[in-house]
Amino acid sequence: MTPQAINFIKLIAPYSFLFFGIVVFILPYYFLAKYHLWEKFKIKLTPVFVILFLSASLAPSILIAVYGYNLSKYVLVKEAKGYLENASYTLSNNISSFFNKRINEIEYLSNMYSVFTPVLPVADNIAQDVINNLKEFQQKESSYKLLGLIAPNGKPLALTSTQWRGQDFSTQDYFIGAMNSDRIYFSAPTIGTVDKQPELVISRAVRDLKTKKLIGVIFGIIDLRKVGEITHYTIMRSIAEKRYIFVTILDEGGLLLYDNGMHFTRYLKERMSDNEVYQKVKRDSPGNREKDSQNKEEQKDAPFATSGLIPFSKEYGYVGGVQIGIDPNLVFNRWIILVSIPETTVLEGLQEVKTRFIIVIIAIVIFIPFFAVSLARDFLKPVYELHRGSEIIGQGNLEHRIQVHTGNELQELAEQFNLMADNLRNSYTILEEKVRERTRKLEEGKTELENVHNYLVQKNKELGIAYERLERLDIMKDEFVSTVSHELRTPLTAIKEGVSLIMDRVLPGGISPEQERVLNIAKKNIERLETLIQDILDLAKLESGRMKMVKHEQQIQRLIEGFVPTMMPLVELKKLALKYSLEEGLPNIYADETRLLQVLTNLVGNSVKFTDSGGEITIKVRRSASAGMVEFDIEDTGKGIPQEALKRIFEKFEQVDREVKPGVKGTGLGLSICRQIVEAHGGKISVASEMNKGSRFSFTMPVFEPTIVYQDIFRQFADEYKQRQEKFVISLVLIKNYQHILDRYGQTWGKVLTDDIAQALQEKIQRDDRLVKLDSGSVLVLVKTSGNNYEQFAEKLHKLTPGQTHFYDKEEVNVELVAGEVFFPDDGEGEQALLELARNRAGGKK
């Protein structure tokens, strides 16, 4: 791996991690979202899925991060090791070269002095020249502590320092070693005796060039601190780069020669033969490897041996080592250089990488929620789109279409929705068209209607005017009829009274029978005129509806028995027989007694008129075929009425057979009045006749029915309230202990009792107030509240209730009465509702 590649990897590792993280995390998400693979693969956005998805996205990123970190570390360590290797080779070269230079110098000196052999032992000045020569060398090369030439006897011939003068060198190993060989002698490193610094001596015997006679030994003491200096310069670059390399130089025995991280006082005193790297280097040294014939090629170079992370000196670090040279004769060649670099220094660059990773991971962790939200949004986008679309369509924008292309049910739903909107829009368009059409037609119709309306308004106005005029005319007619009848009656009264005065012979002077006959005719015609006027007046009232029928419960038997005697004078005068027959158990009827008698009088009178003497008139009363009615038949044995006259017989001024009996003349209004009265009661009048056999007039009257009576009265009173604001009270009087009375004394007596009480109540009320026996046991009283009507009644009623004593065949019966009252219109206006309310207030239950 080239350094460039390493640098490149080192540079891009964290970013590649980021890049891969993005690719691994974002791209799948992007494609899943873009092509709606969620839906395609039917992925549901459950929390488990989200966690799995995020983990799956994050895991490769983290793996890449870890790999990148380890790669960076590997690269850094590799680089560090390479650096160590370089440094140790350079160092070994430098040291080697330093010592070779010194060897050459000593060789040179040895050769040089071998030329001057003869002069050496004789003269001190020669020695002085040698000393000067050596000093020159020492000045050139500061690593020499001392240079000197020693005589074969061990006495120094020349020394660059005077300190050593007179000392015997014969026992020094470098003297002995040099004397015994013709080669450079390298002493082992020692601590200098004078300066107590580590040193090393290079020596060489000096022999005469020709005679080979030993002249002496040349030697140089080299300050070993110079090695430290060399080391220092060599690793100067790394120091500048703040990459602290520790260099340790050991001799072949493991003795510490130099260490740039330690104090020099330890030099040559400590032995590091146990060091793993040292041993490894020593084991692989050229001397040892010579035995291994297979590795001959590598013998040239000292191997760089490395070990892993081992404890060395104070710190853990990467350590490597090399043996300086391969020539085993030179001591320094067997030295071993160990270089180490602390882990912290190596991994300093890694810290930066680590920081980058952490930043990227934090960034990703921060971005994950955003991704998650974005993810969820993308997931929900079709749903949201549906929701929004349905809302827009719902607000009436029928042009809006929902865009969902998920290819699943949602899209189907959206399409259905769009279809619905289409239909709605179409329907709406059609509807709008129809509405426009209708509106147009309506407008047309409206105009037409307006015209009609205006026309109607106009007509209505006209009608109103006409009606008012009619009303006025009607009133005028009534007034006219009333006035006329009054005005007619007054003179008639005068005439009648005058005739009567004469005929009654009130005045003095008599009258002749002739005169009396004339007066009688006059009187009869006066009476006829009186009747005519009365009939006209009655008919006018009946026709205008102004004649109020004062209806009450009527007992037919009592009515007929009262009526018949009033007709007797007329009947007897004509020698007729008047009979009546009543059906058994006839119900009471509901009629205006006066008017009913008027009808009977008219009809019977008619029969009398048209029946010859000896004839018979019969009044028959029976139940009618029509429900709730009683039929009155007046039959005679008279002449009969011609068929063609029957139809018109009830018309005004219609008289049949004027010629039948001269002198018997009616007004022609009687039957008309009868019809009006009967119809005002809700009945019907009819006639049947057979010539020369007789006629039969029939009319019906309603059966008395308390509820109808009540309705009748109620409506009448309510009408009057509308006209005159006359309020009224409905008072329901109940016999509280009625059931008990019925049980004890029976139905019949109960009715009698109710009648008695009704009678008693009847006496307490005014003429205009009305009373209804609602059913056996209860009486309804309607009292107008105008004036003090009601107060008086209430007071009387109060006296009547609660207890009354009645007698049942001399037995005293206590009758408890209760009353419930309701006010019209204050308590309501419905007849049934008011009746119920009154019943509630009376405390009675139906």
Place this chain on the structure above:
Amino acid sequence: MSVEKKVKTILLVDDEKDIAELTRMRILSLGYNVILAGDGEEALIKIKKEHPDLILLDVKMPKLDGYQVCKAVKSDPGVKDIPIILFTASSRHVMELGDRALELGAASCIKKPFDSKDLLEQIKKLIG
């Protein structure tokens, strides 16, 4: 202090002069004294002046009508004990009239044109 039986006086109030005259003749025949008044005002004057034993009063009259006269008589302590018979031609209000007449203190009410017999019976009943 006359021992002879005093003839009773009847005041007949009616604006119809002919009727009044005929009625007077009828009543006179019964032995009563009759004075006439043509309207309500005249009637009140004559009542004060003559103090009749009975007043026959037509309801429908110009100026004061019969009701007003009746009311005035009954509220005057001097003459309030004089019985009054009201009569009217209006059949429409005869019932109403009856009630009202009695309310006002009239003795009775008869319908016009009256049956002479009926009238005479009423008079006899009231003043003998």
